[in-house]
Amino acid sequence: MALKFGILDQSIVFPGHTPAEALANTVKLAQFAEASGFERFWVSEHHDSALMAGASPEVLISHLLARTEKIKIGSGGVMLQHYSSYKVAENFNVLASLAPGRVELGIGRAPGGLPRSTKALQKGVSVTESLGEKLEELDQLLIGPLGEAHPLAGLQANPIPERPADVYLLGTSVSSAELAAERGYPYAFALFINNDPDAAKAAFDVYRAKFDRSKGREPKTLLALSVIAADTDEEAAELAGHLKSVRVTLASGKTVNVGTLEQAEEFAKQAGETYTAEVREADITRGTKDAVRKRLLELRDLYDVDELIFTTIVPDFEKRLRSFRLLKEAFEEEKLKV
Template sequence: MVIKFGILDQSIVFPGQTPGEALANTVKLAKLAESLGYERFWVSEHHDSAQMAGSSPEVLISYLLARTEKIRIGSGGVMLQHYSPYKVAENFNVLASLAPGRVELGIGRAPGGLPRSTKALQKGQAESWTLGEKLSELEQFLHGPAGEEHPLAGLQANPLTELPAAIHLLGTSVSSAELAAERGYPYAFALFINNDPETALRAFDAYRSKFNYETGSQPKTILALAVIAADTHEEAVELAGEHKNIRVTLGSGKTINVGTLAQAEEFARQAGETFTYEIREADITKGTKETVRARLLELKETYGADEFIFTTIVKDFEKRIHSFRLLKEAFAELPVQEVV
């Protein structure tokens, strides 16, 4: 079995760019991914950030589906905690009806923004649901009407489709892996956000050991990581720059991951809480295509990942494209028995 690759694009607005240019590059990347034979192309959800143009993955997915023909397009992910499962199901049932078998619904657990955007997104919500409860309702509405036990029995998230969007759960912790296992969903661990290898190992082990086969599904693991391939190691290092991962623990015990100390301070200020933090060097797989290939094979062996999905944060768009081309070249040159 050949390793399957995907791309996660965050529609980053780099200095000197407009949001429109950033989104146009996302479209170009999706078309490139399809032409190179990547398995999937996911877009992220971020709020209240001038550096991220992708605030509405559902809208962006619809446009990407129209501009491509075969590749799977999905969310990485929809932050379900903010939304009505019924409305999310309607959105993705429309998408799945337009492009049967090509739509993936990745669900994230992070807020996708600062506390003020969370307040804005959840304004007027009267009910307090767990993510598990929301997932149950979402799954029900993706596949059919609400049952007799539901307070809105018979309600449908039209249009219903024979091939509804495939739910994936995204996370950075053991608890997210356990939830994915319980529900029988594919699970993606974001190593580019939480680069603690012990947590990643425990998450994948928990997912496999606790997987609920009674759902009729089989476990599938995806490792999401930052990758930069270039013609020389020196160029890849230069393109990678100096990125940090900062894990913030608020006074309430809640943990979040941000990219700068300023973001950590602003998050805590808006939350009205004290905080502590831990700074780590960002884990970026970088180098020539041979060096990157060797590390990816090592990571596959270490974590037992079934698939990879890459995010490549490089300002120079042509060099970003070149990196994705080099990744495909690296594995096309490898004997099949070495990538099973």
């Protein structure tokens, strides 16, 4: 089976640019992805950050569906713990009715922001339900009314589409892999967030071993990673810059990944806890198209994944497009060799 590719865009507001320009570039990138034959295009959810313009993936997905024709458009992802399953189902049932077969609902488990935004998002929302319970409710609402055993029996998230949004679970740990396996969802591991190869391997192994096939589904695995391709190794290294990954561990045991030590300090301050921070070099697959292709094939084989999803953090939009073009060229050449 041919390896499939997708793009995850975070609508980053780079220095010297406006949020409107960042969102306009997201639209251009989605159109480029469709024209270039990428399988899917996902947008992220981030809150209370002047550096990220994509606070509402549902709204952005609707616009992207209208500005493209065939490519699958989805969320990478909606942070379901903040919201009513009913409202998420309504949003994505409307989207799936507008663009049948093209809508994907990726569910994320990260907060998507600092504790302050989490408190604001969850104000007045019950947080007693587990994510597993919310997913169970969401599954029902995407296809019809809630069952008789539910306290809100008969409730329906209209309109019910002929083809509901495809649900994916996104994660960075064995626990997220177990939940995806239990629910029978496709599973995407975010290597660009947790770049521990042992953690990724364990997550995929657990997912495949515990996958529930009772609904007639088969495991589907995706690896999301940072990639920068350029005409020379030196240019790729320059474009990659000095990006860091900072893993914050709060006194309560909760962990989260941020981009800087300043963000780590602010996260702990808003959480009201002491913390430790581990700084790592960001794991970016970078280099010429041949070097990048070699490592991507190695990662595919190491984790035995069906698809790769790329995020490319490069301020110069034309150079970002160039990186994706080189990736496509590299694998088109690989096909010709075979």
